[in-house]
Amino acid sequence: MNTEKNPISIYMAPLQEYTDAVYRNAHFRLFGGVNKYxxxxxxxxxxGSVKKSTWRDILPENNPNVLPVPQILAGTSNEFATLANKIHELGYREMNWNLGCPYPMVTRRGRGSGLLPHPGRIREILDKAFTLPEINLSVKLRAGQESKDELFPVLEVLNDFPVTEIILHPRIAKDLYKGEADRKLFAEAKEICQHPLIYNGDITTADDATNFTEQENISTIMIGRGILQNPFLAGEINGTSVPDPKEKNQLLREFHAEVYSAYAERLNGFSHQHMRMIKFWSYFSENFPEPRKAMKKVKKATSDAKYDAAVGEAFRQFEW
Ligand SMILES: Cc1cc2nc3c(=O)[nH]c(=O)nc-3n(C[C@H](O)[C@H](O)[C@H](O)COP(=O)(O)O)c2cc1C
Structure with missing residues (x-):
């Protein structure tokens, strides 16, 4: 556990269809420990429009407990300006540019990690971006699209602009989530990056977070799947909340109930709600003594009543 003198800041990573407003706001209220979502x-x-569901996700009225940092995927300066202006109009003054998305559907259009082999294009976009009003821009990137050699020219470009911070997930896009995030490459990148460099990738335990931040002398990390699997993780790392097993069980129940009922309000019918909850359970089930068993029952449910019964049974695992 980290000492109070030197707390680690934790950013919650964005995961499309997992860390939406429902998830973020419930997580913030019940678990805390996260400094930015x-x-x-x-x-x-x-x-030229933004998909309704992703737009609704950042509306301040849908984020009553905690405002997120909105993120944009833009492959040209026009796309960048359109999205940045829309977000600015909502009142946000901080946003993040995604240079990491690895999926061909995105990269083929020169967006996400598709920009990493083209530092010249990144420079052009940033030249225009910094003429926009009141923009506090951070960048989230992978190590490259095809090769880790792409990273350093991009960092050199970013050094020339007043970006607030850079979040590096040190894997190349081609590898998706295979293998291990390259922590040595992160250390090398830190040597040349003139902005605060934030590490992201494969952190799932408090010990790993503490050891790695100490070793690299960094104070901020971003975590995605580790928090989805263990919503207490951020609190465990920075010592803001350490509930006992009974409290933990109660918090997990409340978390599930809040997320489920929020989806019931927002989504149309059990099957949509169920699909969303299956995503939630794909990580949440890791909190249970028998994750596969919990997941299987929940997945099979074909009605509200059957889903409730499956959830009841999963939580009874804690009583054995
Ligand atoms: C299903 C899924 C959706 C994701 N969606 C986004 C996204 O919208 N924006 C983004 O920057 N990264 C996205 N990511 C990447 C994560 O933010 C993060 O960089 C990655 O999961 C590595 O961190 P972790 O090992 O802590 O999970 C996504 C990852 C997954 C698995």
Whole structure:
């Protein structure tokens, strides 16, 4: 556990369809420990609009407990300006640019990690971006699209602009989530990066977070799947909340109930709600003594009543 004198700041990573407003606001209220929540990316559709569900996700009225940092996926300065202006109009003064998304659907259009082999384009976009009003911009990136050699020219470009911070997930896009995040590469990047460099990738325990931040002499990390699997993780790392097993069980129940009822309000019908909850359980089930068993029952439920019964049974695992 980290001492109070030197707390670690934790950023919650954006995961499309997992860390939405429902999830973030419930997590903040019940578990805390996270200093900033990043919203999954907004992107322009072919008709120039933003998909309704992702737009609703960042509306301040849908984020009553904690405002996220909105993230944009933009491959040209026009796309960047359109999205940045829309977000600015909502009152946000901080946003994040996604240079990491690895999926071909995105990279083929020169967005996300598709920009990493083109530092010149990144420079052009940033040249225009910093003429926009009141923009506090951070960047989240992978180590490259095809090769880790792409990282250093991009960091050199970013050094020339007043970005607030850079979050590095040190894997190349081609590898998706295979293998291990390259922590040595992060250490090398820190040597040349003139902005605060934040590490992201594969942190799932408080010990790992503490050891790594000490070793690298950094004070901020971003965590995604580790928090989805263990919503207490941020609190465990920075010592803000350490509940006993009974309290933990109660918090997990409340968390589930809050997320489930929020989806019931927002989504149309059990099957949509169920699909969303299956995503939630794909990580949440890791909190249970028998994760697979819990997941299997929840997945099979075909009605509200059957889902409730499956959830009841999963929580009874704690009583054995
Ligand atoms: C299903 C899924 C959706 C994701 N969506 C986004 C996204 O919208 N924006 C983004 O910057 N990263 C996204 N990511 C990447 C995560 O933010 C994060 O960088 C990655 O999971 C590594 O961190 P972790 O090992 O702590 O989970 C996504 C990852 C997954 C698995």
């Amino acid at each position: 990043f919203a999954p990316y907004l992107v322009l559709q072919n008709d």
